[in-house]
Amino acid sequence: MVLITEEMLKQFQTMMEKIDEPLKITYQNIHQGYPAATLRRFLKARDGNVSKAHKMLTDCLNWRVQNEIDNILAKPIIPSDLYRAIRDSQLVGMSGYSKEGLPVISIGAGLTTFDKASIHYYVQSHIQMNEYRDRVILPAATKKYGRHISTCIKVFDMTGLKLSALNQIKLLTVITSIDDLNYPEKTETYFIVNAPYIFSACWKVVKPLLHERTRKKVQLLSGCGKDELLKIMDNDSLPHFCKREGSGSTKHSTGERIDNCFSLDHYFHQQLYSYVKEQANIQQSDALLKQGSFHVKFPESDDAKIAESIECTLQRLGAQNGLSNSFHNVIVDGKSS
Template sequence: MNSSQEAVNQLNALMDQVDEHLKDTFQILHQGYPTETLVRFLKAREWNVSKAHKMLVDCLNWRLQNDIDNILSKPIIPIDLYRAVRDSQLVGLSGFSKEGVPVFGIGVGLSTLDRASVNYYVQSHIQINEYRDRVVLPAASELHGRYIGTCLKVLDMTGLKLSALGQIKLLTIISTVDDLNYPEKTDVYYIVNAPYIFSACWRVVRPLLQERTRKKVQVLHGSGRDELLKIMDYASLPHFCKKEGPAGSSQHLPPDINDCFSLDHPFHQEVYNYVKQQAQSQALKVPVKLGSFHVDVPEPDPEGTMIVQTIKSELHKIGDQNGDTHECCLTNDTG
């Protein structure tokens, strides 16, 4: 028996001993794939069984304490508020890779995260995570007749400004939620349309990342269109990659009807309708309390804190060099 299988067996034995209420939420977490889920947590803790066990139990307690199992029955209402969240927290499912893996586009540079309270952005982010894990991935697994438990993310840096400094706290909260409760769910992060400001930060942050994380990040040339077409069909490309020419030219294109960030995109309509239906069925059982959904966010680990401080420092340096620490938007670099 190899060491990784032994680690899985040990972690499985430890999970057999947890309370029943933790086992119940673990079932919702693993969606019928307990072994693959144990492997994710082991990978996240470098195959250290005791650390992976603590991480998983902490995750299950977080789910219970914050009622994450029911978050897909907690709509963000009214619809105008949800549209405001979608317009300022740019994320969406654009399609699937040739291997059947979901492809998510994320508009890092143009997300303003300033149209709602932090609680709504965190709630929205977790709902998309849970919809991905409970609906999208199981459907993909069934379609392809094999387990598909991860996604690809294409991060659009178009429009990245030094004002992103003000978003770092919220982005750190969301990143911490993902690191601790949704580990190893992303195979590769493709960076596209990267301006100089990103390149400058990446140079100093890259050495601070764990090797496992560093290997997952690929900075592509320009919009990344040609490289991404090797792993997905044109229809699955995020809208901001469907152009030729220099990076950043997508800013000057008319709105795309296939814009995966828009609330009107089929993916967001599916999520919205699913949550609404879940809320209605829940309401038949018990009165549903609506409103902002508060989620306790664990403290980020020291490594994450150090990376955030490094980014802040680097952004300030770039701002000082350009005579403006707030609104300097540097031109896109095609290199």
């Protein structure tokens, strides 16, 4: 892994002092009072190349200005029934904090369907969670734990992963590209739990395509991962799908609904949704909120090769399992009757 030196940071900082005023404002929203840490993240993402890191960061700032990302936390997804449908089909939440104070972000990758709204709503929802994490959750954690906290832990539940996951690759590639280009180095570790054979097959293909820096962050845990995860977090912060073998993600909670961090009724999503509505009221006190997604320009990245490799692997697995040509075409084309 490249060593980020003080000379690199000094050179990068000098270059950033020359950016235009609109970019300086959104830059403040990114660094939240810790500009050196932000520069270090972008340098890591570009292997210590100052020029490439500067271009990456300025491209990110321009993307934020052009797409009004600074205002996205004042753009609620309405009506609430639509937002609940998005939460039921985009299984993401926050279950707590690690022992070191890092937010634990949980993702139900296996059962996420992205089938209740347009791609723009899902992208809006994803960016809102990113911005809420960076502008609210992480600053609060920094204050609580008495040290700068700028990264999180992500736990991916692969329960229910099927060949039909191919339908989601385009949207997943868009979301991954947004994160790679505009929120680099925000995840400390990626934990994979409840992984079926189909994931293992895809992982063997994808792993060599990933940057070494990313590969080192991925940990594939046995079963639900409870024993390993309890070494770095308390039971209360453990995602619900890790608390017992075979529990897995659920689109709808069982037992105590509050325990399901994917649910709109979970405290994280309740706080997030309340925050967005409050910001909307502050900024649009004299205007009625209108229904409609917040369109964001999708960035381009190098993830297409990875998506293509996953697609080929799923197609091969489908052929091995005797999928008929008609069903195979339905999956590949992303169509359903």
